[in-house]
Amino acid sequence: MARFLDIALIITSLGLILSVILQSKGAGLGGLTGADTGGVFTARRGIERVLFWVTIALSVVFFALVLTIILIAG
Numbered sequence: 001m002a003r004f005l006d007i008a009l010i011i012t013s014l015g016l017i018l019s020v021i022l023q024s025k026g027a028g029l030g031g032l033t034g035a036d037t038g039g040v041f042t043a044r045r046g047i048e049r050v051l052f053w054v055t056i057a058l059s060v061v062f063f064a065l066v067l068t069i070i071l072i073a074g
Contacts, residue, residue: 002072009065016062019055023048 044052 002069005065005069005072009062009069012058012062012065016055016058019051019058022051023055
């Protein structure tokens with residue numbers, strides 16, 4: 001059981017890291033290719049919204065896995 005939780009935590013943490021890296025601060029996904037968006041705040045649309053919610057879901061799963069591992073080990 002502990003090994004399964006450790007593997008799940010590693011996979012979740014890698015997904016969380018990837019989702020955070022994909023969210024360029026203030027530039028949107030166009031900032032990854034070097035495009036300048038002008039720095040004006042815009043609402044999240046399309047893939048940016050999905051990525052935002054995926055990041056939140058992964059962080060909740062990560063937190064739950066860490067608490068579960070702590071409770072099992074303790």
